[in-house]
Amino acid sequence: MPADKNFHMTPGEFRRYGKAMVDWIADYHERIESFPVMSPVKPGEIRASLPKAVPQTGEPFEGMMKDVDRLLLPGITHWQSPNFFAFFPSNNSFPSVLGEMLSAGLAVQGMMWATSPACTELETHVLDWLVEMLALPESFSSSSTGGGVIQDTASSASLCALLAARERATNFATNERGCDGRLVAYTSSQAHSSIEKAAKIAGIGRQNLRSIGVDDRFAMRPDLLAAQIKQDISAGHVPCFVCASVGTTSSNAIDPVREIGRICREHGIWLHVDAAMSGTAAICPEFRWVHDGLELADSYAFNPHKWMFTNFDCDCFYVADRKALIQTLSILPEYLRNQATESGAVIDYRDWHIQLGRRFRSLKLWFVIRHYGVEGLRHHIRRHIELAQQFASWVREDDRFELAAPAPLNLVCFRHRGGDEINQALMDRLNQSGDLYLTHTRLNDRIALRLCVGQTYTELRHVEHAWKRIREEASILGGTKKGN
């Protein structure tokens, strides 16, 4: 080994491989429609193909990229394909990738203001922008009593909200002495599974998470919520937390936040609003009705990493009263003490979430907002909703199919009238064909297929093709033929 051998990739090599990687990413985007959207591999197939032995000595980078192409790509399900209609989107854009690159290159820690002031201050700045862009309640702004923070996911945001709620309801006694089994929380039967996970994590227990029934639009029934709260109080429980959904994962149902908020205020219960995907719609004035009553909420989250062209992870979590959150999550050991923190003049975001360490995630959001501008973002959100509504109209017009739920925004739940078996087969055939990717849910105890329009590059032709393929497969499966 030469004396100066240090094993590092030199800046010159990085320039070369980095530029090749930029081209790879651009090429990937340009050829993405040529791949089957859902990976067709079998369990274990990818791993069996990978070089087995731990590399004892370093390898040239070119070989690794060959393995990416040859071995990994077949195992990728292409979330960035415009034919991806499954789950909720997790979309992306080139400006966001540039933000991720810069974040990785700087590689600073933003756990406290002092550990890289720009990381904290840009985050506060951009999260305040979003208050204005989505017309969120003024209390969520950092210049008011509250403020926003970037969390990894809506799951973590819901957990933090539940924790702050737990503490506020017990005068912060639970933080000291632990849960005593009396606290109860509420969400609808259609809420995301992360609420149940949060109740388990927080020591509330899932039996103490009340599942409130929904109306025929799958939205929480405030009358049932109010009745359950009264019953719990009579039984000696302590209601602490309600989670309302703006756009459930199953069917995009929108809970009546205003009515739920009034009930929460009456009883001093923390209201969290989970608008993971659908909150983004509020960037368009005509869709701001989704947030009706949000000024009654104590906390709120939506995910630019779902439907605002910002690479995962990027959940924006807001609280109306930052003190409750910070008091819940703050710990200051000696090795983190610093003058800025002690002065009280700065935000230390480590006290706003579960983790200590944190990345410079606001860069990608800043790039995305500045690149598209409000105008560009509105354009795409409107277009996605319009495409979903067109799809819904085609479903309505074909009497082999029916809508399985209202489609208020960009998710359409529909089903073939032929029953669960035919719907399952339809979905499996479509997904296995590689032409598009759909997932399912159950509504009124029957399978419903979900088509969510939210991938950055989805255009009319992709939705038209999806509908064509759905009808083709339905015909093969022998449903009643009809439609143009």
Place this chain on the structure above:
Amino acid sequence: MPADKNFHMTPGEFRRYGKAMVDWIADYHERIESFPVMSPVKPGEIRASLPKAVPQTGEPFEGMMKDVDRLLLPGITHWQSPNFFAFFPSNNSFPSVLGEMLSAGLAVQGMMWATSPACTELETHVLDWLVEMLALPESFSSSSTGGGVIQDTASSASLCALLAARERATNFATNERGCDGRLVAYTSSQAHSSIEKAAKIAGIGRQNLRSIGVDDRFAMRPDLLAAQIKQDISAGHVPCFVCASVGTTSSNAIDPVREIGRICREHGIWLHVDAAMSGTAAICPEFRWVHDGLELADSYAFNPHKWMFTNFDCDCFYVADRKALIQTLSILPEYLRNQATESGAVIDYRDWHIQLGRRFRSLKLWFVIRHYGVEGLRHHIRRHIELAQQFASWVREDDRFELAAPAPLNLVCFRHRGGDEINQALMDRLNQSGDLYLTHTRLNDRIALRLCVGQTYTELRHVEHAWKRIREEASILGGTKKGN
């Protein structure tokens, strides 16, 4: 607006801006020593300089990059500077940046095997490699009863370990009914603050987290642990969790895992070992003593994002019995059901951590390990430890200074003999000079300065310069003069 205006950055534009960003990152690395390591800005200064108004229309990317240079860089504390000796490192390397780029470009979700099989299978593969590379217990391997997963941070890993411990101790009853205040957990008085945060989050309560005293090396005293457990059992408490530290944040103290493990086994208590920074040392056979007794642990975490040249976030969390973890964190709503999951033949990593969504983080780890090889990683870990030991020897030889704790690996805690005030002033002057960045702790109720050698590019000359500057400032502050 032209009819085809879609506001997207084109692939061609991305090629151009992406390559400019690659050059920016390489340039940043090449000029990083020209910046003050610790940002000198005052609270609010960066934000006041940022463009205030929400951009209504899109802007050219060049302008944003000008703002990065002009407005953000002054607010950056340069964690990737070789003169960064503060906290624990959060280091990085070019192969890791390439992995982040690829992860951002693919932008897949790895929440379940089915949502992108390669994301899950490469992660399992690389985490099994690390079992071999660090000579971890075989039970941590995916082919045994356990397995590894990438978490964001050691904080999250500790929380997951505590949750699994909580459930195992109650036959999973807490998940159902919530905590009842009887559970107790243990860690040393020197453990990381994240353990206390986890106890609060999990509903255990911090009064039920016992702080066990340490010996004169700041390592947990097993005799005190055993006595406390007995006392708690007599008092009707239910001990569920012990966290041992391999390399405390304060002073790099290494708890006696074997003795602690024996006590845990005797009482059926879950043992988690937090080796966030120092675990990486075990890649070198001569430092594997740090993990003595690890086969008695139920879970373990170390962070390649601290000291293994892998961009944050990348914590590797292992369990000896994956069933306990999965049973604690699993929830399967209808909209996530799929054949692969129901077959039981695959790993769904969403059941191994708090969040649902997850990035393709194993790419960067795979690139780092393949680029450096075990040989290259060992080279740098050895070199860092050697440099820290040289620094410790200089401290020992200068009678104005003393070591404040043993320096087993790459962290040296030292102090000027002149008392807290002079040490605080010394640190402040050094940090404000911009030449290097150190942080402090308190040991035996006196300030100690911490010099941690772990930044990717730190070489002898940087440590020599740090020592020179420390001595210079000490002379100015009027301490007793001595030394070469």
